[in-house]
Amino acid sequence: MYAERASRVPGAVVWTNRPSGGGALPVLPDGCMDLMWSEGRLIVAGPDTRASMPAGPPAPYVGVRFFPGTAPALLGVPAHALRDHRVDLADLWPADGVRRLAARIAAAGDPARALEETALRRAADAEPPDPLLRHLVDALGAGRPVGATADELGLSARQLHRRSLAAFGYGPKTLARVLRLQRALALARSGVPYAQTATRAGYADQAHLARDVRELAGMPLGELLRRSALGQ
Known part of the structure; x- marks a missing residue:
């Protein structure tokens, strides 16, 4: 079951996706990038040029989807470096810090809100979008x-x-x-x-x-x- 709401990060949405027993839907290109948490992992979804199917067995996810063009400043990497890729956040940020973030989100009563707080803190220190x-x-x-x-x-x-x-x-x-x-x-x-x-x-x-x-x-x-x- 998929659900989303507006985020306190300007232009972003916070979403949750929990397996409902049906087959997975393809993730379609939308110009956006996502910061996701699932089963203890923090993952970045780069911009897609084609449909992609979720990898691995069904698992619950929470995520923050950023308005097109806004994620690179938050993540510190150009969007083309992540095109059509899903990568661990630890590949982009210091691994020790990412482990602490992941543990904090895992311990939170509302992982989606905790992930949004992470994005908010990062956005506060990032350059504003062009x-x-x-x-x-x-x-x-x-x-x-x-x-x-x-x-x-x-x-x-x-x-x-x-x-x-x-x-x-x-x-x-x-x-x-x-x-x-x-x-x-x-x-x-x-x-x-x-x-x-x-x-x-x-x-x-x-x-x-x-x-x-x-x-x-x-x-x-x-x-x-x-x-x-x-x-x-």
Whole structure:
């Protein structure tokens, strides 16, 4: 069973996921990065470019999902170094400190809240997110073209690509594609017909939507929606 709530870390959400007996759902690209705790381990989920399936047997997880572009400053590592990877936090931070954090979270009555406190402390010491990159996410998330958005930001294509790699793990065109997928899924899950979903999300047509969902999610849109509805 998956549940989430808004975090006190700006733009982030705190989530919990406990095995419910059904099959696991793929984790879809969303432009975000996560700090997770499970069975005594602290894990960082880097930005995804494709769907991924949870590794190993089903286990309870708690996590903090950071707004696109905000996690690298907190973690102290560029996003592209973690693209499509899940790594132990001890590979990024001093191992002794990570062990103490993990023990503190394990002993807490509410591990999700304890993990959020860790993220809050880290955020207080980190550089604030680049406001230009927040504008980029908002613009691409609303369907604005990459070139027009770069012009608005006063950045060359090369500058925008370099800053996007560090912040999001991939270039702005991939980010736009990921955000378009999330836009389409939100429309389809709300009951909007597929053809209208394609148009409103910014696809050329329904066939374009179908291809993109299959490539990024690893399954057809209808199957993805059915499995999501069933919690499988």
